[in-house]
Amino acid sequence: MTQPAGSSPRLIDHPVTVERVHDLTAWYRRIDFVTVGLLSRLSLAPAAYLMIALPGAAGGRPVQRAYTIVSPRPAGAGGAGQAGGGTDLAGVSEAGQADGGPDLAEGGGPDLAAGDGLDRFSLEFVLHQPAGPASAWASQARLGDVIRVSDPPYHFALPQPLGRAWLLADSSAAPALRSILDHLPQAVEARAVLVDPHPDRQLIWDQTRPGPTVAWLSQLTAADLAGWAIDPVRDWLWAAGQRDLVKTVRGLARGPWGLPRDRQHLQTYWIAA
Numbered sequence: 257m258t259q260p261a262g263s264s265p266r267l268i269d270h271p272v273t274v275e276r277v278h279d280l281t282a283w284y285r286r287i288d289f290v291t292v293g294l295l296s297r298l299s300l301a302p303a304a305y306l307m308i309a310l311p312g313a314a315g316g317r318p319v320q321r322a323y324t325i326v327s328p329r330p331a332g333a334g335g336a337g338q339a340g341g342g343t344d345l346a347g348v349s350e351a352g353q354a355d356g357g358p359d360l361a362e363g364g365g366p367d368l369a370a371g372d373g374l375d376r377f378s379l380e381f382v383l384h385q386p387a388g389p390a391s392a393w394a395s396q397a398r399l400g401d402v403i404r405v406s407d408p409p410y411h412f413a414l415p416q417p418l419g420r421a422w423l424l425a426d427s428s429a430a431p432a433l434r435s436i437l438d439h440l441p442q443a444v445e446a447r448a449v450l451v452d453p454h455p456d457r458q459l460i461w462d463q464t465r466p467g468p469t470v471a472w473l474s475q476l477t478a479a480d481l482a483g484w485a486i487d488p489v490r491d492w493l494w495a496a497g498q499r500d501l502v503k504t505v506r507g508l509a510r511g512p513w514g515l516p517r518d519r520q521h522l523q524t525y526w527i528a529a
């Protein structure tokens with residue numbers, strides 16, 4: 257499954273409109289967006305992401321942050337909004353109509369009919385403290401708010417042959433982990449670990465979803481991975497999240513596991529201050 261991104265021209269500065277907000281926990285929020293003509297132009301490879309543009313602090317220069325594309329629902333695929341119900345945080349009269357986003361004012365937001373020609377997708381935000389521009393924006397997002405997204409260069413490839421997949425993520429990479437699990441061939445056995453210190457962390461993960469059970473850790477040390485018997489000839493390792501987590505995994509991949517480069521995909525998603 258090799259899915260290089262960028263087979264179509266890159267999409268830059270595309271408006272997307274908030275349609276619904278779901279609070280999975282007090283510190284983790286899924287936001288559904290509607291837009292026009294976005295998804296058909298993206299590669300939608302496993303764990304693909306968008307760059308979102310946000311106002312900088314105190315009116316400073318705009319900044320960009322990366323967020324994984326969740327549940328892309330192209331126009332015509334049916335199903336407005338996401339199952340499970342969400343919260344309409346604002347009346348439709350507050351719908352933002354500036355900046356070229358779809359106009360929700362007359363459509364009624366969450367109950368727009370399937371076949372309305374709109375693409376839908378979600379992003380999931382860790383609402384961390386101290387907040388940065390992205391988490392601050394997400395924690396205040398309201399129906400009709402418009403942000404602009406860009407499609408960064410992205411490459412994802414699974415090696416062949418593929419024995420087992422060993423997957424490790426923190427909460428910022430939970431959407432990416434889910435996407436990878438969704439895309440793995442059924443015959444591939446996967447072992448997945450999520451790392452998060454919150455007591456209610458399991459609420460960000462649908463425990464009923466098919467596929468491998470995800471094990472949770474409050475924090476990660478190299479000792480936690482001592483039992484990972486990774487085969488460097490057949491297996492594949494993916495890890496994403498805070499830099500120290502990725503560093504721990506990288507040390508093991510280069511050291512005792514002896515994994516070739518094409519059998520590992522390790523990516524820092526954020527850096528602790």
Ligand SMILES: Cc1cc2nc3c(=O)[nH]c(=O)nc-3n(C[C@H](O)[C@H](O)[C@H](O)COP(=O)(O)OP(=O)(O)OC[C@H]3O[C@@H](n4cnc5c(N)ncnc54)[C@H](O)[C@@H]3O)c2cc1C
Nearest residue numbers: 322323324381382384388389390391428525526527528529
């Ligand atoms: C490819 C890719 C995909 C990503 N997908 C997602 C995703 O789907 N969901 C998601 O929530 N994040 C995701 N991230 C991580 C997200 O881009 C970063 O967490 C980003 O720094 C958040 O921006 P901010 O403006 O909120 O905070 P910043 O301005 O970047 O940082 C402000 C402060 O918050 C701290 N901080 C930043 N992120 C976190 C965090 N997650 N937890 C605790 N403290 C933090 C920083 O250390 C700093 O002190 C992804 C990153 C990459 C590279």
